Amino acid sequence: MKLRTILTSAALSVGLALSAGAASAHGTGMMTMPNNGQTVGADTKVMHLMFTDPMQITTVTMAAPDGKTYKINGPAANQAVKTWEGKLPKLAPGNYNIDWRGMSPDGHPMNGSFAFKVAN
Ligand SMILES: [Cu+2]
Numbered sequence: 001m002k003l004r005t006i007l008t009s010a011a012l013s014v015g016l017a018l019s020a021g022a023a024s025a026h027g028t029g030m031m032t033m034p035n036n037g038q039t040v041g042a043d044t045k046v047m048h049l050m051f052t053d054p055m056q057i058t059t060v061t062m063a064a065p066d067g068k069t070y071k072i073n074g075p076a077a078n079q080a081v082k083t084w085e086g087k088l089p090k091l092a093p094g095n096y097n098i099d100w101r102g103m104s105p106d107g108h109p110m111n112g113s114f115a116f117k118v119a120n
Contacts, residue, residue: 035114061100
């Protein structure tokens with residue numbers, strides 16, 4: 001438990017978590033909506049990943065407080081986009097974590113994660 005807590009906070013502090021090697025090669029500049037750590041309303045219907053350079057996103061999953069992992073659908077993996085908009089399922093109050101995987105224009109595998117909370 002202790003170790004997991006440490007790893008989780010370390011991952012968050014790396015900043016919305018572009019993996020370290022890839023991030024240094026690409027600058028950073030990634031943003032998400034919701035922001036990492038943000039509290040949003042249950043009426044939130046979409047999420048965004050925003051990049052300074054176009055990114056091909058291959059997989060986005062969301063761990064929900066019901067214990068399930070949902071696949072988030074958005075632009076297809078063969079499209080490179082600066083803003084990736086995914087449709088969220090109906091949200092219940094609680095803590096959510098989103099993990100994404102993709103590939104940069106030069107072919108580097110990229111991934112990241114962020115967390116948000118849905119208010120009661
Ligand atoms: Cu690269």
